[in-house]
Amino acid sequence: MTTAAQVLQGLFSAEGLEDPYRYYTELRRHGPVSLIGGSGPYAAVVTGYDAVNQVLRDPRVRVTDDAFTDSHGGAAWREHPLLAALNNSMMYSNGERHVRARRLFQQVFTPRRVQELEPAMVAQISALIDGLEARLAAEGEVDFMAEFAYLLPSSVVAALLGIPAEDLVWFRPRVQRINEFLDVTGKTAEVLRRADEATVELSNYYRRLIAVRRAEPADDLISRLVAEDSDVSDEELVCNLLVLFNASFVTTIHLLGNGLSLLLAHPELRSCPVEPFVEEVLRYESPVQFVARYAEDVIEVAGTTIPPKEVVLVMLGAANRDPESFSDADRFEPARFLPDPKTHTAERRAAVGVARGAGGDADRGRAASPPIPTGARPLSFGAGPHFCLGAALARAEAQLAFPLLMERLPGLRAARAPVRYPQQFLRGYESMPVEVCDAP
Ligand code: HEM
Numbered sequence: 001m002t003t004a005a006q007v008l009q010g011l012f013s014a015e016g017l018e019d020p021y022r023y024y025t026e027l028r029r030h031g032p033v034s035l036i037g038g039s040g041p042y043a044a045v046v047t048g049y050d051a052v053n054q055v056l057r058d059p060r061v062r063v064t065d066d067a068f069t070d071s072h073g074g075a076a077w078r079e080h081p082l083l084a085a086l087n088n089s090m091m092y093s094n095g096e097r098h099v100r101a102r103r104l105f106q107q108v109f110t111p112r113r114v115q116e117l118e119p120a121m122v123a124q125i126s127a128l129i130d131g132l133e134a135r136l137a138a139e140g141e142v143d144f145m146a147e148f149a150y151l152l153p154s155s156v157v158a159a160l161l162g163i164p165a166e167d168l169v170w171f172r173p174r175v176q177r178i179n180e181f182l183d184v185t186g187k188t189a190e191v192l193r194r195a196d197e198a199t200v201e202l203s204n205y206y207r208r209l210i211a212v213r214r215a216e217p218a219d220d221l222i223s224r225l226v227a228e229d230s231d232v233s234d235e236e237l238v239c240n241l242l243v244l245f246n247a248s249f250v251t252t253i254h255l256l257g258n259g260l261s262l263l264l265a266h267p268e269l270r271s272c273p274v275e276p277f278v279e280e281v282l283r284y285e286s287p288v289q290f291v292a293r294y295a296e297d298v299i300e301v302a303g304t305t306i307p308p309k310e311v312v313l314v315m316l317g318a319a320n321r322d323p324e325s326f327s328d329a330d331r332f333e334p335a336r337f338l339p340d341p342k343t344h345t346a347e348r349r350a351a352v353g354v355a356r357g358a359g360g361d362a363d364r365g366r367a368a369s370p371p372i373p374t375g376a377r378p379l380s381f382g383a384g385p386h387f388c389l390g391a392a393l394a395r396a397e398a399q400l401a402f403p404l405l406m407e408r409l410p411g412l413r414a415a416r417a418p419v420r421y422p423q424q425f426l427r428g429y430e431s432m433p434v435e436v437c438d439a440p
Contacts, residue, residue, distance in 0.1 A: 162220025
């Protein structure tokens with residue numbers, strides 16, 4: 001049997017980028033937790049569903065924070081604006097600092113706020129479909145990733161934060177430069193330099209916007225944040241806004257791309273109710289494949305002792321394909337997440353003026369309550385204290401987008417094979433050329 005370290009090497013190769021799942025299956029043969037050993041960057045890889053869930057919820061397990069970074073590479077990270085911003089943000093903080101930022105953002109970024117945004121999201125989706133239609137008519141083929149998936153999440157998060165839509169052309173490439181650095185395989189000095197530059201520019205932008213909103217509040221998240229806690233410093237807001245925008249933008253793109261790719265490859269999926277369809281896309285092709293953690297002390301998970309103060313890769317994408325938790329885990333099967341009829345309601349569908357299943361079936365609506373009644377939930381948004389703050393927003397975007405896309409463009413099909421996104425940490429596509437055929 002190949003060692004876990006060898007399997008991990010394969011996972012981080014071109015073959016692993018194309019099909020990580022066969023490497024996850026191989027890793028699982030070593031057990032739900034595999035020790036890597038040697039002098040590599042990772043001490044262990046967690047692939048089992050229960051083990052991933054346990055690690056993410058264990059209070060002794062921490063995100064890689066400033067203390068960790070200090071002990072692993074010295075204090076030089078403080079000279080890099082990107083690394084300083086990340087380490088000060090909720091995503092890379094533990095304990096008090098995390099709780100404080102998380103609480104502040106949770107107070108203003110509520111499910112109700114997501115619901116209020118739905119009409120704006122429908123308008124944004126419709127406008128992007130108008131653009132797709134026009135480009136398809138003029139050019140015959142468009143790149144769905146560039147012309148829709150890349151544009152929608154940033155437009156939505158901009159509307160949430162109160163960033164004017166016209167600033168997004170400037171915003172998006174800078175956010176992408178930060179993202180390039182976050183990939184495990186992308187950390188060259190030049191990539192970091194560009195990401196630092198982008199961080200400084202985006203931070204200055206946020207500082208100006210915060211000053212404007214402190215003086216003149218509007219109906220947006222930044223205004224609510226400063227109203228909720230008048231003592232909150234600009235620096236605390238800026239690093240968390242940077243992370244929030246980045247976390248929302250780079251991930252939801254792939255939920256949209258992965259979902260469309262499945263709808264194009266399997267037209268029969270268009271008759272699925274949209275909530276279980278989106279849930280199954282999240283499980284089957286998790287946009288975030290893994291997160292990193294370290295244990296403060298020695299911990300035992302699924303009978304394996306994990307050494308302290310070393311990076312542990314927590315594989316969400318593998319947990320979501322664990323056959324112990326999902327029957328026939330490598331099969332795309334939205335029916336496993338069919339909503340409980342007792343909680344199914346058409347209220348929100350009526351509120352936003354859209355009906356539908358993944359393919360626009362007018363008889364099927366979105367559920368107002370979480371769509372998963374029983375059984376294992378996908379871990380695509382993480383678990384425990386760092387559970388994704390924007391899960392409801394991401395689900396809403398996808399649940400609104402797919403039915404509208406299929407309804408307005410019923411003849412949409414793949415024009416050529418899509419190109420895989422070249423990052424292991426995010427699973428999705430770089431480009432997806434589509435066209436319309438006359439007869440759907
Ligand atoms: C399909 C889309 C998305 C996926 C797959 C996703 C996934 C995740 C995951 C796995 C985490 C946990 C990270 C960890 O445990 O280390 C996370 C955290 C986070 N996400 Fe998302 N996310 C998505 C969309 C969004 C959106 C739309 C927003 C905001 C509008 C957002 C904001 C955040 C923030 C702020 C955190 C950090 C929370 C904390 O550290 O307490 N995400 N996300």
